[in-house]
Amino acid sequence: MNVLNNMEDKCEVDRQFFVHRRDHSRRWSAGVYYLKQIDAADTRLYQNQTVPIGQIADAGVAFQRIRVNLRDMILAKDTTEAQKYADTIKELDALIVTTSADYEKLIVSTEMQTLFDEYMTSYEEFNGYRDQIMALALAGKPDEALTTLRGDAFASAKSVEEDLDAMQQMKVEQAKGVPKRILPLQIRQPRS
Secondary structure: OHHHHHHHHHHHHHHHHHHHHHHHHHHHHHHHHHHHHHHHHHHHHHHHHHHHHHHHHHHHHHHHHHHHHHHHHHOOOOHHHHHHHHHHHHHHHHHHHHHHHHHHHOOOOHHHHHHHHHHHHHHHHHHHHHHHHHHHHHOOOHHHHHHHHHOHHHHHHHHHHHHHHHHHHHHHHHHHHHHHHHOOOOOOOOOO
């Protein structure tokens, strides 16, 4: 009789072991599933929110460098020095165009697209003044170039700065909302 009791206990232990193993596998699978979801959401947050904020900052820095080089170009002692600044301005403009194109590819909302379009319009307006200032500086007319730089070009530059700031603020607000939209994971508690 003792052998039969031991067999029943052994079967019960085996059954409990397999039940425990099955429950453990389910929890492990659920954990892996949710970790993959969190990883995907984190990647989307980085690619769609963090990277574009850096691109906006890069465009802003390049824009300010253009303004500084315009001023230095006006104050240049000769045409050779002025041409050096003109070349730098062209390189910075190419950087802004490239960065802006990369940024536009990552726009995910119509509000941001509207702000981006306003920024590009303001930047193109500033480019007209920039080209005018460069032509005056290279022609040896620093007073006229400085008047343009401090007049209409200044107002246009402020508009570009405001657009860049608005885009950056909107991107930060969008990034704050992402965890609320993507990450509300409700992990079910295992049954006892």
